[in-house]
Amino acid sequence: MGTPVVLITGALTGIGRAAAVAFAKEGNRLVVSGRHEDAGQALLSELRGLGTEAEFIQADVRHDDEVRNLVDRVIDRFGRLDAAVNNAGTEGQQGAVTALTKESYAATFDTNVLGTVLSMKHELRVMQAQGHGSIVNISSTYGHEGAAGASIYAASKHAVEGLTKSAALEVARSGVRVNAVAPGPTETGMLNRFTGTAENKAALVSGVPLGRIGEPVEIANAIVFLASDKASFVTGQIFTADGGKTAG
Numbered sequence: 001m002g003t004p005v006v007l008i009t010g011a012l013t014g015i016g017r018a019a020a021v022a023f024a025k026e027g028n029r030l031v032v033s034g035r036h037e038d039a040g041q042a043l044l045s046e047l048r049g050l051g052t053e054a055e056f057i058q059a060d061v062r063h064d065d066e067v068r069n070l071v072d073r074v075i076d077r078f079g080r081l082d083a084a085v086n087n088a089g090t091e092g093q094q095g096a097v098t099a100l101t102k103e104s105y106a107a108t109f110d111t112n113v114l115g116t117v118l119s120m121k122h123e124l125r126v127m128q129a130q131g132h133g134s135i136v137n138i139s140s141t142y143g144h145e146g147a148a149g150a151s152i153y154a155a156s157k158h159a160v161e162g163l164t165k166s167a168a169l170e171v172a173r174s175g176v177r178v179n180a181v182a183p184g185p186t187e188t189g190m191l192n193r194f195t196g197t198a199e200n201k202a203a204l205v206s207g208v209p210l211g212r213i214g215e216p217v218e219i220a221n222a223i224v225f226l227a228s229d230k231a232s233f234v235t236g237q238i239f240t241a242d243g244g245k246t247a248g
């Protein structure tokens with residue numbers, strides 16, 4: 001079977017970075033992708049320090065040609081793509097629905113939705129031809145709940161869940177699985193930008209039954225499970241990892 005090859009977008013910080021390290025520790029080969037050469041090289045050194053065969057490829061997921069090139073280069077380098085984590089995302093701009101603009105809509109949807117569409121399009125092209133593969137998209141609890149003041153972010157993540165289920169149905173017979181992980185509040189740069197103040201962050205924590213913010217590695221572990229053959233009968237599912245936030 002050989003050592004699996006895993007591609008992660010938006011891999012240079014937060015959950016994506018934690019996922020890269022978690023996949024490396026499980027013995028996978030990795031292609032980490034992001035927009036910044038310096039941070040990409042730093043992550044690459046860390047992964048290779050763990051004894052992992054890894055590459056960094058620069059790509060902005062909003063651009064079809066960059067995502068096509070990313071996937072083509074994975075195949076050129078490793079000859080296969082076993083799992084892909086479509087993690088690149090933005091919190092976009094907060095604000096009331098009445099204050100939304102075409103530009104703020106596009107700034108969020110172009111990365112969170114178009115980026116997921118383009119990533120799946122090129123990943124599925126090679127996975128279907130291989131006859132196997134596993135895609136994990138990254139949603140949010142706001143992918144199945146409303147978020148007052150963050151409606152465009154919530155709408156974008158609802159779209160990610162719809163795309164996940166639809167793609168899963170479409171490709172199931174080819175041996176490819178498509179799922180999503182929906183994190184609750186997780187300690188990353190995005191959460192701090194999203195909450196803005198310590199008070200807002202504390203208010204978010206108060207809605208988490210486990211009484212704390214999640215760590216990126218806790219989301220990474222869910223991603224690694226869904227991507228792996230241990231989840232071989234799971235497709236079209238949204239796996240929520242949120243400390244119980246949406247259980248009630």
Ligand SMILES: NC(=O)c1ccc[n+]([C@@H]2O[C@H](COP(=O)([O-])OP(=O)(O)OC[C@H]3O[C@@H](n4cnc5c(N)ncnc54)[C@H](OP(=O)(O)O)[C@@H]3O)[C@@H](O)[C@H]2O)c1
Nearest residue numbers: 010013014015035060061087088089140183185186188190
């Ligand atoms: N943290 C949470 O509480 C939470 C909760 C639910 C869901 N999520 C989701 O988890 C995922 C990871 O977020 P995070 O919390 O780990 O935050 P993060 O550290 O900000 O990670 C997001 C990553 O995506 C990259 N990115 C943004 N736009 C991109 C683009 N157009 N092309 C390629 N890369 C791009 C960012 O890099 P740049 O530096 O280039 O912008 C960054 O490395 C996101 O999809 C997010 O929506 C997070």
